[in-house]
């Protein structure tokens with residue numbers, strides 16, 4: 426029996442059309458997909474595709490407009506349809522795709538079916554595009570393989586969603602997971618790394634209420650001042666600050682006002698999470714005396730969480746009502762393959 430796949434179209438370049446203001450989301454995606462498939466594939470090869478049904482966001486978005494509440498809305502749609510389909514494809518803009526992939530991995534824990542997020546750098550409406558291939562291959566993956574994970578499929582790469590990043594703005598190989606091996610590669614053959622896949626679980630889905638003001642981020646840069654931290658945290662709504670520090674987790678510890686601002690925030694109940702600006706490796710706050718300062722003032726090292734996974738996991742845990750102490754304890758305990766075990 427053919428698998429039944431639900432395609433959720435949220436917007437993004439894949440379904441855009443050019444307008445006087447540049448590419449903008451377009452409603453006619455489903456009809457265009459139908460035409461393109463019929464034009465470019467033989468009836469025989471179309472039969473190799475699973476059956477699919479398309480639903481769409483009432484407001485299609487360029488994903489740079491995405492809000493944390495949209496993760497919950499996507500999660501809600503997948504949750505509502507979970508028992509009626511064998512697999513899911515989310516069509517999404519590339520700009521914030523890695524955030525959504527990470528967020529969905531926390532929302533939809535214990536997955537037992539594939540959820541593949543894809544999009545494209547060139548719209549399906551263009552003669553030459555990467556949209557059709559990304560979508561057709563995603564359909565083949567969701568329709569024929571047992572992949573119980575939130576993945577991104579893009580330009581021949583199947584990536585764990587919560588390890589992925591958009592790394593190129595204007596190339597077709599826009600996504601990678603620099604700190605985790607690819608789950609699969611699609612070339613002449615489809616090669617899935619079964620031993621890397623998460624084991625199928627029992628669905629344990631949670632739809633958090635995400636307040637966009639809860640989590641803030643700042644890179645550390647030469648000359649950063651305490652005022653930056655104080656300004657970021659100048660609201661009762663903020664519950665967590667992500668630092669993107671240097672190397673293995675080093676801040677400018679000679680800047681005592683800066684360190685004092687962080688310490689004050691931590692004492693006031695803000696979760697301070699230290700990620701690295703590097704694409705590979707992990708945070709090790711004790712390796713240098715500069716980093717050890719952060720241990721002394723209660724900053725939590727983020728291990729090898731990507732910025733996107735750290736950000737969305739904080740939103741998820743805060744949205745689920747966890748307090749600061751619980752979040753500090755659990756943030757680097759892997760829930761769904763997002764980081765390596767640290768204990």
Ligand code: ASP
Nearest residue numbers: 437438487488518519520
């Ligand atoms: N700005 C677009 C979006 O993220 C870019 C893309 O889809 O490639 O929706």
